[in-house]
Structures are given as structure tokens and as C-alpha cells.
Amino acid sequence: MGDESTRARIVDAAGPIFAEHGFEGATVRDICRSAGVNVASINYYFGDKQHLYLETVKYARRVRAERYPFSEWTSDISPEEKLYDFVSTMLRRLMALQSAPWQVKLLMREVMQPTEACRQLVRDYFKPIFESLLGVIDQLATRPLTADERIKVGFSIVGQCLHYRYASEVVALIVPGELREQFELERLADHITKFSLDAIRAYAEQSAASNRTH
Amino acid sequence: MGDESTRARIVDAAGPIFAEHGFEGATVRDICRSAGVNVASINYYFGDKQHLYLETVKYARRVRAERYPFSEWTSDISPEEKLYDFVSTMLRRLMALQSAPWQVKLLMREVMQPTEACRQLVRDYFKPIFESLLGVIDQLATRPLTADERIKVGFSIVGQCLHYRYASEVVALIVPGELREQFELERLADHITKFSLDAIRAYAEQSAASNRTH
DNA sequence: TAGGCAATTAAACACGTGTTTAATACTCTT
């Protein structure tokens, strides 16, 4: 019968290596050495390198979602609280400013340079999350937003969050050492929530593109 | 004497290939085939693959900065106009939602997974741009912001812009086809400017973290 | 205890990698 622990050991070893070097840069010999298994094991269990990669991406997504689930919102929670909860959970998943776990690096890699795993990732993982954010935005807006407006507002919010993961190394180079503690997770969640709430409230009070002094 | 055109031809060919496959994934034989030169040329002109890469990154940065320079702001320009100008120029450099030129892909790659070229890139390229944005933010805020607040606001703005490059493929999967034209460069610049202006104005009216209903 | 099958192994395969070499082609100056 299939020894599940070897399979799991390979995926666990493959994760950080794919995350660090990408699909092309990672080598099966590296992965096998790290997992303590024979080079032939990957082909034995997964067929080839590609299928191991797909499996690893799926696993990464599952781990992140399970460890930091988005809360179920009861009806008595205000939309403001929902927004803070959303931003906070998203940042927690991304582990802003700390060294990212391999799962996040791998998923970010898929976002920036999609392979076959990406379409599925968007459909099953990103889109549902994004839809729930759009629901919150609808509740916060003081007038009905157009279809493109609500998406743009959504991107403005997730863009702020993702930036701290995308550009974490650049952020670390720009933020002076003595301010480091002001950029911890809770502080960032406070800032992004506040910034976005202010924007949404004012945003809805006028029609689009009427604000630009140009 | 050094034939400059061969050197240039190699860098031109190396750019898209490094951008697409990264340093590890790109092969010198691919680059040389694309440039129409012998495999030995890279070592002849650049010493090794690594030095070619560094040269290519520098070149990419120079091309983007020259093609889309940030305007010199005369004193009669309002800070609101400066912000729109900044956002618009930044998006133009990133070529939001259209297929990115190789220079952008290469620089983004450095941001996400820095090599030696990154520190220099931040110092000479990103930081000056960011500082000028911070100046605009200071002008827009109705009260003096703390050192960390102004940086966070700056990141909120560039984060919104960069998102459309980082996650361009995901954005394309999420935006319905009939809304595509609402996500062209000018529309995005309008939105981000408006969203951020609204946020900054309201942001400064209260002390940090006092807005969260929690 | 013998047989069968899944799991693991070392070795080999065919090909791709960055880099080097030594020979050839080219292009100016004297």
C-alpha cells in the first residue's frame, strides 16, 4: 500500500525549494536530497516534476486557508468591523514584513508569473475572497457603485495589503530601523482600514472622475 | 575596437529572456540564439552570465526612466495635480493591464526576489521617486503627519498602482470582458488619485488608529 | 515459510548547462 509519509515528505521538501527558485530553477535532486529520498521517488509518486509542482501549489493554498480562515460574519457585525477583519486576515495570511513562509512565496509566484495552476487558483481561492470583500464595500458605500467602481475599490484595498508582501524587501530597505515597530501587522491593518474607509466614504459622495483637478 | 552594436544586441536579447524566465531559468544559448551571436560572445563581452544580468537590469531601469520621466513640477501646480501626475506617470511606466515590456517585468522580478542588483535599484531608482511622492503627501495633508504615517500613506498609493502590474494576470481573470475599457490607464489613474485624495484629506483629520470600530 | 507486490535503490541515459579554448575572419594602420 502507498506509504503516505514519503509522498508528504516530498511535498514538504518541494515547497520551500519551488518557492525560492521557481519551477525552472528548482531541481529534483535538490528536493530529493532535502526530503531524504531517492531521485526516482518523484517520478514514482507524481509521474514527473510538473505534477509534483501542481500538487505543491494546491497544498500551499490549503495550508494558508486552513491556518488563517476568514471569519464567518454574523449579521450584527458592522461593515467597518468586517473591513478591518478582512484586511487583518489578509495581512496575517501574507505575514507582512516578516519572512514569508514558503506557501506564500509560492502563491505570490503564481500570481506574478502564472503557470497552469493559476487559473484554478483564481477561481477556487482568490475570487471567492474578493467577492466577499466586494460585499463589504457595497455595504460601506453611501450610494450604489457601478460595476467597475466596486472592483477598482476592491483592488485598491487588496493592492495596499499585497504591496507589503510583493515588495517586502524594498519596504524593509525604505523603512528606517527606528520605525520598524510601526510597521507590524496590527499597525498596518489599522492604517489600511482607516485609509480605505475614509476613501470609500468620500468616494461615494461624488461621481467618478469629477475630483481630478485637471 | 569594441564593436558596441554586438554588446547592445546581446543586452537587447537578454532582456526579454531574463524577464520571462529569471536569472536561473534563462540560458545563455537562448540569449545568443535570439541575438544571433556565438555562445562565446557573452563571456567575451561580459565575463559571465551574472555580469550580463546586472548590466541588463541597469539598462532596463534606464530605459523606463528615460521614456517616462517624472515631470518637473513648477511652483504653480497644485498638490492635487501633482498627485495625479505622479500616479499617472507611475502607471504609464508600469503599462498597467497591457502586456508589460520586458524592462518592467525584469524590475518587478528584482522587487519580488531581490538579487544583488536590488539594493542599488532601491537607492538610485525607487527611493528618489518615493521621496518625491512623500513631498506631495506632506502638501496634501491638513496636519503634519508622523514619520511612519507618511510612509504608510506613500505605500498605500504606490501599492494601488503596483497591484495592476504585480497581479495583472489575475486582474485580467477577475475583470469581466465588458468592463475591460474601464480599466485602461487613464481610468485607473483617475480612480487611484481620487481614492487616495479622499483618504488623505480625511486621514489627517483624526489621529491614527482612532477610526477603527473595534 | 514461501510468494507476491509495493517501495526503494544505484546506475545509466540522453540531453542541456555555463564556460573555455584554439583557430579563423575581419578591420584598420603603417
Add this chain to the structure above:
DNA sequence: AAGAGTATTAAACACGTGTTTAATTGCCTA
């Protein structure tokens, strides 16, 4: 026209790549 020095070339080098093979181990069942 001859020669010095740069530029370009094909070939080879040593090593790394993903994958396959055939042999061996380990373990449970009959």
C-alpha cells in the same frame, strides 16, 4: 600589401538536468 589586434567562430569541456531502468529490499498474506 603586410601585419597587429580585435571580433567571431566551431568544438570541446566538465558538470547538472529530468527521467528511466532493472535490481533489490521490506512487509504482509496465504
